[in-house]
Amino acid sequence: MTQHNNQQAQRKAAMAVLAHAEAGEIAARLRALALPAHQDLRAPENGLVMLRGRVGGDGAPFNLGEATVSRAAVRLASGEVGFGYTLGRDGDKARLIALCDALVQSSDFGAAVEREIIAPLREQLMVRRKQAAAETAATKVDFYTMVRGEG
Amino acid sequence: MYVAVKGGERAIENAHRLLANARRGDQGVPELTLDQISEQLGLAVDRVMSEGSLYDRELAALAIKQARGDLIEAIFLVRAFRATLPRFGASEPVDSGAMRVQRRVSSTFKDIPGGQILGPTFDYTHRLLDPSLAEGFVPETPATAEASTAPTPRVTDILGRDGLIESSPQAEDGAGVGDLTREPLNFPADRDLRLQNLARGDEGFLLAMGYSTQRGYGRNHPFAGEIRFGEVEVEFAAEDVGFAVPLGSIELTECQMVNQFKGSATEAPCFTRGYGLAFGQSERKTMSMALVDRALRARELGEEALAPAQDEEFVMSHSDNVQATGFVEHLKLPHYVDFQSELGLLRKLRQEFSEAFAKANAPDAMKEAAE
Numbered sequence: 001m002t003q004h005n006n007q008q009a010q011r012k013a014a015m016a017v018l019a020h021a022e023a024g025e026i027a028a029r030l031r032a033l034a035l036p037a038h039q040d041l042r043a044p045e046n047g048l049v050m051l052r053g054r055v056g057g058d059g060a061p062f063n064l065g066e067a068t069v070s071r072a073a074v075r076l077a078s079g080e081v082g083f084g085y086t087l088g089r090d091g092d093k094a095r096l097i098a099l100c101d102a103l104v105q106s107s108d109f110g111a112a113v114e115r116e117i118i119a120p121l122r123e124q125l126m127v128r129r130k131q132a133a134a135e136t137a138a139t140k141v142d143f144y145t146m147v148r149g150e151g
Numbered sequence: 152m153y154v155a156v157k158g159g160e161r162a163i164e165n166a167h168r169l170l171a172n173a174r175r176g177d178q179g180v181p182e183l184t185l186d187q188i189s190e191q192l193g194l195a196v197d198r199v200m201s202e203g204s205l206y207d208r209e210l211a212a213l214a215i216k217q218a219r220g221d222l223i224e225a226i227f228l229v230r231a232f233r234a235t236l237p238r239f240g241a242s243e244p245v246d247s248g249a250m251r252v253q254r255r256v257s258s259t260f261k262d263i264p265g266g267q268i269l270g271p272t273f274d275y276t277h278r279l280l281d282p283s284l285a286e287g288f289v290p291e292t293p294a295t296a297e298a299s300t301a302p303t304p305r306v307t308d309i310l311g312r313d314g315l316i317e318s319s320p321q322a323e324d325g326a327g328v329g330d331l332t333r334e335p336l337n338f339p340a341d342r343d344l345r346l347q348n349l350a351r352g353d354e355g356f357l358l359a360m361g362y363s364t365q366r367g368y369g370r371n372h373p374f375a376g377e378i379r380f381g382e383v384e385v386e387f388a389a390e391d392v393g394f395a396v397p398l399g400s401i402e403l404t405e406c407q408m409v410n411q412f413k414g415s416a417t418e419a420p421c422f423t424r425g426y427g428l429a430f431g432q433s434e435r436k437t438m439s440m441a442l443v444d445r446a447l448r449a450r451e452l453g454e455e456a457l458a459p460a461q462d463e464e465f466v467m468s469h470s471d472n473v474q475a476t477g478f479v480e481h482l483k484l485p486h487y488v489d490f491q492s493e494l495g496l497l498r499k500l501r502q503e504f505s506e507a508f509a510k511a512n513a514p515d516a517m518k519e520a521a522e
Contacts, residue, residue, distance in 0.1 A: 008393075011394075012394060012395075012396070015396055016384070019397050019398055019400075020399055047236050047239045048236045048237070049240060049241065049242050049398065050240070050241040050242065051241075051385060051401065052243070052245065053245055053247070053346075054245075054247075054319065055342055055343070055346065056307060056318075056319030056424055056426050057247045057308075058305070058308070058319050060319070060322035060342070061343070062328060062329075062342070062347055063343070064347070064350050064428060064429075064430075065200075065204035065347075066204060067206035067207065067242075067398075068210070069239060069387070071239065083391060083396065085389060085396045087206070088207065088209075130298070131295075132251070133251070133298035134295035134297070134298050135293040135295055136252065136253050136270060137268075137295070137296040137298040138295050139268055139269040139270050140266045140268045141266065141267040143261055143262070
């Protein structure tokens, strides 16, 4: 069970990185691997997900509005089934995420995918976020009290 | 009354051809790309996503281009597109408390944990036209500073700890989430439906309604407790996968209005709240939404509801600009038969009038009257 939960956490962490990457970046990194045989279990499909917020930020949920989402599923010849979901309408990206998700679950490829694809993309994402955070931080207000001129 | 009218096909076809040319404008001027619209007219894209009720920057940019910059027309196009796609389901509710904040201000506390962060804002600009932007402007690279890793809790959470503000209503067990795109609207409507309606409502309409509450039509003494804008992660519990799948992130603006306190014999007085949430950087929209949300709680809070902004049927029935423009603009479509029947009636009434008038003023009648 713990192993199952571990793998689930690992898959989710990989998806959280892949969803932020461009299809081209994922494809370019996948070229570094000798990919096993695989096939589409579900061809990429575009649809909608209703995005929800919460009343007051932390209360009961409400429907805010929809977003476009693309999804796909891929099966490796060795049997692992991967799923790809991403905001937007890029079916190729959904398929690439599904392929990565299948590879993450494979004992032969799991480590290589993490090393060659997920880790560098995560690094890239962190650099982007850090830069944005630094630019934001420069707009933080420093209040100071005016010193009264005396004497 | 509508009747099928044949004819005009050629005129319509040529009008659309002319429209395509007018949209393109002078072909000596470079064509706009969707990236240019998305990057340089970003707030227009945000508005079209919010009121089109569809988060997709590229589609919103395309809609703006196709609509020649007419944002209500663009919103209409986005709504129509949305109807062509299947719905996979609903996301997990996003956590605005975990937002990667790009802007966050409070007008109630100077020293909020996490600080006052101005971000990219028009506030404090002088509103003077800048001729240097006309062409070839290259902005300075943004300043940077060490980012704090401290959390930025919602201001309402801080007030809530001391019980100074009402807590957010929680979902009742097993209660569904109302969806006005699926079920017809009935009144009275619950807060989930009201917020959905306001979130996709016209910014101008909500601005006017919110403004009216400030001017005394349903006043509720607001403070902008907090406005925050930034990125939140979205997760979707996909049945086939078996866990909540990360979909990526979206940009949101959230406004928490802190309002007039209430109290009763059994409850200590505390501040009440109005809430606004919208796609993208939509500050005016979310502030207006929060004012109107609070005004619409009049019934729930036992307030006298006399102002338009407190009348949920009035507000919710008129907030949608696609519905509104449909009904207003349909007046320009052919109403020939309607008008013919009105014209026929009017002619008859005028005939009757002139006959009666002539009779009343005939020499005989005058003579009779004199007698």
